Amino acid sequence: MDLAVKTASVQRPHKRRINRDMLLAILVLTPSILAVAIFIYSFIAWTFWISAVNWNDVVPDFTFVGLKNWVSVLSNSRFQIDIRNLVLYAIGFMAQCVVFGFLLAAVLDQRIKGEGIFRTIYIFPFAVSAIVTGVAWRWVMRPDSGINLLLDGVGLGAFKSLWYSHPTLGILFVTIAASWQFVGYIMALYLAGLRGISQEVREAAMIDGCSAVSMYRHIIIPMLSGITFTAIVLTGMGAIRAFDIIAAIGGSGQAFSTDTLAYNMFEQTFLANRYSLSAVIGAVMIIISSLLVVPYLISAQKETER
Amino acid sequence: MTQAQTKPTGFPPVSRIVIYAFLVIAALWFLMPIYVLVVTSLKGFDEVSVPNMWQLPQRLTFEGFISAWNDGGIGSGFVNSFWITVPASLISSFMGSINGYIFAKWRFKGSNAIFLLFLFGMFLPYQGVLIPMVQTLQAFGLYGKVIGLVFVHCIFGIPICALMFRSYYASIPDELIDAAKIDGCGFFNIYWRILLPIAAPAFAVVLLWQFTSIWNDFIIGVIVLSNPRLSPVTVSVQNLAGSLYTKWNIQMAGALIAALPTIVVYLALGKLFMRGLLAGSVKG
Numbered sequence: 001m002d003l004a005v006k007t008a009s010v011q012r013p014h015k016r017r018i019n020r021d022m023l024l025a026i027l028v029l030t031p032s033i034l035a036v037a038i039f040i041y042s043f044i045a046w047t048f049w050i051s052a053v054n055w056n057d058v059v060p061d062f063t064f065v066g067l068k069n070w071v072s073v074l075s076n077s078r079f080q081i082d083i084r085n086l087v088l089y090a091i092g093f094m095a096q097c098v099v100f101g102f103l104l105a106a107v108l109d110q111r112i113k114g115e116g117i118f119r120t121i122y123i124f125p126f127a128v129s130a131i132v133t134g135v136a137w138r139w140v141m142r143p144d145s146g147i148n149l150l151l152d153g154v155g156l157g158a159f160k161s162l163w164y165s166h167p168t169l170g171i172l173f174v175t176i177a178a179s180w181q182f183v184g185y186i187m188a189l190y191l192a193g194l195r196g197i198s199q200e201v202r203e204a205a206m207i208d209g210c211s212a213v214s215m216y217r218h219i220i221i222p223m224l225s226g227i228t229f230t231a232i233v234l235t236g237m238g239a240i241r242a243f244d245i246i247a248a249i250g251g252s253g254q255a256f257s258t259d260t261l262a263y264n265m266f267e268q269t270f271l272a273n274r275y276s277l278s279a280v281i282g283a284v285m286i287i288i289s290s291l292l293v294v295p296y297l298i299s300a301q302k303e304t305e306r
Numbered sequence: 307m308t309q310a311q312t313k314p315t316g317f318p319p320v321s322r323i324v325i326y327a328f329l330v331i332a333a334l335w336f337l338m339p340i341y342v343l344v345v346t347s348l349k350g351f352d353e354v355s356v357p358n359m360w361q362l363p364q365r366l367t368f369e370g371f372i373s374a375w376n377d378g379g380i381g382s383g384f385v386n387s388f389w390i391t392v393p394a395s396l397i398s399s400f401m402g403s404i405n406g407y408i409f410a411k412w413r414f415k416g417s418n419a420i421f422l423l424f425l426f427g428m429f430l431p432y433q434g435v436l437i438p439m440v441q442t443l444q445a446f447g448l449y450g451k452v453i454g455l456v457f458v459h460c461i462f463g464i465p466i467c468a469l470m471f472r473s474y475y476a477s478i479p480d481e482l483i484d485a486a487k488i489d490g491c492g493f494f495n496i497y498w499r500i501l502l503p504i505a506a507p508a509f510a511v512v513l514l515w516q517f518t519s520i521w522n523d524f525i526i527g528v529i530v531l532s533n534p535r536l537s538p539v540t541v542s543v544q545n546l547a548g549s550l551y552t553k554w555n556i557q558m559a560g561a562l563i564a565a566l567p568t569i570v571v572y573l574a575l576g577k578l579f580m581r582g583l584l585a586g587s588v589k590g
Contacts, residue, residue, distance in 0.1 A: 021493040025412035028493075032405050032464050033420060039461045040427035043435035043442075050437055104332060107325055120576055121333045127572035127579070128565045129522030131540045135547045135561040136339035139346070139554065145356040146342075180339065188583045241431045244524040248544060265433045266525075275437055286434035293429040297422055 044286055050279035058273045065276075073280040081256045082264050082281075085171040086288075089260065090239035092175035093182070097235045098228060100179070101186030106216065108187070109194045119191075123184035130181065134248025137177035138164070164249055170257035178245050182238060186231045193227045194220070226303070233296040240289050261285050347371065347559035354555045370559035374546065379534055380560040383542030387521055387564075390452060390531075390538055394459035395516035401460065402467020402512055403505060407497055409468060410475035411483050421472070428465035432525055443530060455530045455538070459520050467512050470585045474508035475501060507578075514575055515582040518568050539564040 051070065054063040073079050104122055108115055125133065140146040141163035148160045163173045197220060205215045221228075243262035246252070252259035252267075261281055268278035346354060347370045349363040375381040409421050432439075439458065440449060448454030478501065486496050527538040534545060546560045572579050 021487075022412060022414055024493040025408045026414060028404060029408045029420075032401060032468070035461050036424055036427050036464060039439070039442075040430065040435060041423070043438040044430070046438040047434055047436075100332075103328075107328055110325060112325070112329065118329050118333060120573070121336050123576075123580070123583070124569065124572055125336060126583070127518055127522075127568040129524065129540050129568070131522075131524045131543050132343075132561045132565045133339070135543060135557060136343050138547070139359070139558070140339050140342055142356070145359050149357065149360065180336065184336075185583055188580060192584055237429055237431075243433075244540075247524070247528075248547065262431060262433050262525075265436070266529075269437060269440075270529075279437055282431075282433040282436060285431045289430055289434075290426075293426055296429075297425055301418075301422060 047279050047282045047286070050276055051283050053276055055275040056273075056277055060275075069276045069280045073277055073284075078256050078259065078264060079261075079281065082259055082261045085256075085258070085260055086239060088169070088171050089175055089178075089242055090236055092172045093178055093239050094232055094235040096175060096179035097183050097186045098231050100183050101231060102190050102221075102224075102228075104183070104187040105190035105194055106220075108191060119188075122187055125181045126185050128181060130178075130244035131248045133177055133181045134245045137180070138249045141173060141177070164253065164258055167254050167257050170253050171260075174242075174245060174249055174258055177249065178238065178242065181245075182235065186235070189227050189230060190224060193224045197223055229296070229299065233292050236292045237289060240285055240292075343558045343562050343565075346555055347562050349555050351553050351555065354553055370553070370555035371563065374556045374560035374563060378546045378556055378560050379542040380539060380546065380563050382535065383537060383539035384563060386452065386531075386536055387539040390455050390459070390527075391517055391520045394456045394463070394520050395513055397456070398460045398463030398467050398516050399509060399512045401464060402471045403502070403509065404497065405464065405468035406471020406473075406475055406508075407501055409472040410478075411480070411496070411501075412493070421468070424465040424468055428469070432462075432529075436529060440529065450531060450533055450536070452531065452536060455527060458526055458530055459523070462526070463516055463520075467516065470512045470515065470582070471505070471508055473585055474505065474511075478504070507581075510575070510578050511582045511585060514571065514578050515585075517571065518579075518582075521568050 052064060052066060054061045054065045054068075056069075108118060112118065142148070143160075143162050143165050147163075151157055151159050161173070162170075164170045166173060201219065201223075202215065205219050210219070241262055242260045243266065246258060246260050246263045249258065252263055261284065265278045265281040265285070268274045268281065272278075342359065345362060346359065348366050348368070350365060350367045350369060353363060353365070375384075409417060443449035443454050443458070448457060482500065483496060486500055491499065521538075522540065523538070524540040524544065527541050528544070531537050532541065534542070537545075543557075543560050543564045547557045
């Protein structure tokens with residue numbers, strides 16, 4: 001009883017202190033909250049508003065025109081090519097990063113001599129900017145030189161390609177350069193995941209007579225599904241954002257074969273001053289990204305709660 | 307050591323050769339564009355041509371590097387990038403260390419929801435905020451200025467830095483914080499005396515991450531600071547490579563100079579870089 005009174009009297013100022021500190025914490029966080037609220041969320045709302053007004057010239061014109069800009073962008077052939085290119089880019093980029101990222105990680109996980117050197121080589125392109133990546137690959141994938149020259153040299157001239165200059169599939173070849181830069185990152189994620197799978201799991205599978213292939217198929221790959229999901233979201237976001245590498249590799253290309261939403265939006269804003277039309281493209285990019293990011297964040301949240 | 311010896315690979319020994327062949331081919335693939343950059347940049351004007359792009363230079367020369375640095379705008383871009391990247395990485399890392407501390411150790415009602423909104427913002431493409439951003443910077447006289455670009459990098463660095471520091475602080479037991487509270491330590495004291503001194507590894511990882519991504523940034527740089535005299539080095543490389551009159555050896559030399567700082571940092575601090583890679587994805 002005496003003790004209880006004592007702790008209560010000790011705890012009261014302590015509690016008050018915590019409340020004061022909690023207020024301080026919120027106060028310190030407030031500028032960042034405001035910055036994110038203004039520079040991200042209110043700007044997104046503002047972009048949507050611009051997409052609904054008539055500002056398609058240097059001089060701002062905030063006359064409300066409803067969905068007029070949306071109709072004109074959605075029926076625009078360059079925009080439609082961009083959507084097709086987004087699908088191609090996403091498929092090409094995801095497939096290369098997930099497949100090769102996983103393969104490299106699985107192989108590096110096999111007690112490799114010189115693992116550190118291989119790992120360093122595979123990841124270093126991630127330290128290189130997309131601009132430098134594009135400049136290098138523009139040269140490597142030149143139709144009149146680069147890889148085509150090598151193919152000719154070893155008698156495989158039949159496999160020569162127009163690469164990014166291909167009139168319809170150019171964008172797929174751009175993903176080769178993009179994957180070169182990004183696959184090491186995905187490999188690092190998978191490698192960390194593989195290292196996290198306990199030895200007992202593998203041993204148990206071996207004792208049960210699992211072959212190496214079926215162990216990967218039925219045990220390891222399903223256990224790494226969370227990482228695969230992360231890889232798909234990250235590469236999907238990379239596809240939506242693709243801009244730097246397009247600019248460096250040579251722009252929107254012949255008949256927009258290497259154009260992207262991001263590149264189109266940039267040109268509409270800074271070269272053509274069609275602000276409302278480009279705001280539509282920006283808004284479309286926000287909507288598509290949300291479709292990817294919201295499920296990802298919900299699942300990440302569930303995982304941390306568990 | 308023992309772990310490495312007992313670990314069953316599940317593959318018969320014959321396939322080891324195939325495995326190493328695969329690894330070596332992959333390594334050659336990753337090195338190929340760098341080989342082209344290095345070899346081409348070391349050639350003289352007369353030696354650069356389409357049919358002999360894979361050949362080693364007959365005569366080593368640094369004239370490509372010198373022209374790129376002096377006349378190609380790479381020199382000024384490099385210096386500009388330095389003055390943009392260093393303050394922006396320092397400020398955003400410092401802000402992240404406080405924000406992460408609050409998100410990890412001072413959870414209040416709604417703090418998790420706010421954190422999620424931060425993360426959502428981190429993933430969004432810049433095109434969604436580009437026009438209002440330019441309007442706002444113009445209104446405040448920050449458009450086309452180095453300080454404006456530093457400011458924008460700091461704002462867009464808030465979510466990722468908070469995320470990285472939050473994950474790091476989360477690994478520090480709450481009991482330590484509670485004990486400090488009972489000893490009368492307040493909000494700032496816990497940060498200065500307990501967390502900051504042990505946060506050096508997290509600082510290194512976040513600084514490295516911010517340095518790399520801000521140095522390599524192109525889109526924000528070209529939007530906010532496209533003036534060739536003030537622009538970051540990625541914009542200079544793009545201008546140089548986009549010009550039809552510039553010889554390839556100069557373009558390649560410019561690209562190599564621009565890539566050098568982040569490559570050097572990566573090779574020197576590879577372990578920290580790896581940790582940044584893993585912390586940069588939400589679930590890592």
